[in-house]
């Protein structure tokens with residue numbers, strides 16, 4: 001059998017997805033046995049010019065991590081779409097913006113100012129900001145344009161499969177590889193490496209009636225390891241989040257932040273979670289319920305932790 | 320100068336506020352035509368997703384109206400709605416959505432005049448706020464991405 | 467002037483690009499090292515509760 005031609009690329013990402021692939025441990029050898037790597041910046045020295053020289057659709061599978069934050073990310077998204085038969089949005093950033101898309105609560109100008117002018121560890125006496133073009137004598141250099149907000153991969157190009165998670169677990173990654181190698185691909189547009197039930201369903205904690213008297217911040221209580229964290233008053237996105245991770249955070253006694261994305265049928269993970277909390281707060285007097293709700297710190301940044309680029313509002317309206 | 324005519328979406332519970340709207344109609348009370356009603360069985364059916372989607376797809380204001388506390392025909396649907404509303408408003412604030420654009424009101428089937436007044440007041444508030452401009456979204460302007 | 471572009475720099479976390487300019491006798495005239503990426507954690511952690519920051523900044527580098 002012909003070996004698969006495999007690419008893995010990071011756009012606006014942290015490299016954690018690439019490491020998750022390596023975390024398949026000895027399976028990485030099985031992957032190497034059936035696939036030739038034709039592009040993988042974290043591990044192999046191919047250049048953009050090599051990819052440009054490939055025939056269209058000659059990469060069998062491209063795993064694209066990272067969100068689209070700047071014009072270079074967009075260029076690579078388009079290039080890899082053109083060169084690949086199957087394009088996978090791999091990891092929460094590519095699927096829905098992930099952590100980088102928290103920037104969609106901020107203004108582009110404010111981000112640049114903070115990073116290049118105000119941050120205490122920056123020395124920038126001439127107060128310069130990165131410029132897309134720079135000329136010195138007869139030399140011209142270019143930097144990517146920093147966009148006004150963060151996009152998910154499928155905002156830019158059509159995507160064949162979605163593999164969410166920050167990062168996806170090595171077990172799920174390996175399962176997806178097995179499917180790819182078998183050639184029995186699910187219908188295009190599918191989300192793969194996930195369960196069809198909610199995270200709560202795969203969470204082994206004891207669930208009683210979901211009624212919450214008040215909410216706590218993590219330093220205010222020590223949650224027990226047996227009972228549902230949400231019922232103990234910790235904000236846990238399990239009810240609106242898709243299973244698949246094996247309840248990793250819960251096992252560490254930490255509440256879920258929703259990296260596996262919304263349950264099938266949920267349009268907006270964060271908005272849906274508002275609905276969830278509204279129905280489980282055990283306080284009928286409207287004013288008192290308000291006081292309970294006011295104990296939730298930073299609801300927007302928590303409920304939309306990984307899904308901002310795909311939320312209905314996409315980003316904050318800025319005055 | 321053209322006056323801005325806001326688009327206002329209303330989610331009304333079948334038993335109280337929709338009936339209140341009906342009463343306003345049969346009583347021939349005047350209120351501005353900017354309001355488009357969507358009838359639900361109860362405000363407890365209102366998922367904040369509806370409000371986000373309305374705003375994302377062109378509404379300039381959203382009204383949620385249902386039975387007074389204690390009067391909900393499903394006992395506590397409106398209490399769910401009130402709790403969701405309170406939390407949703409905190410979230411919308413972080414999305415830069417002005418408070419005045421999204422409103423919760425209790426309007427009974429007997430309160431036709433109140434219904435008309437709420438719509439009149441709300442329309443003026445949203446008109447003063449101006450269009451809920453999707454273009455003001457922090458991402459717009461990346462024309463390269465628009466294709 | 468001859469220009470040698472190394473794009474991207476590989477086998478490390480993050481994005482980097484090197485442009486080397488050679489003069490007529492082939493020796494290096496100028497070198498530019500560019501970081502064509504920015505996410506802006508410095509800004510977008512603002513407003514997040516302190517206990518959430520460890521769960522956010524772990525995504526600065528996952529390698």
Ligand code: SF4
Pocket residue numbers: 199200201203204205207227228229230231236237238239250255256
């Ligand atoms: S809310 Fe969280 S802790 Fe509770 S059952 Fe769901 S995933 Fe588990």
Ligand code: SF4
Pocket residue numbers: 165166199241242245246247248249250255256257258259260261
């Ligand atoms: S528990 Fe939630 S945040 Fe943690 S890995 Fe699973 S889906 Fe992601």
Ligand code: FES
Pocket residue numbers: 332333334335336360361362363385386390391392393396397
């Ligand atoms: S029936 Fe009217 S609010 Fe529930």
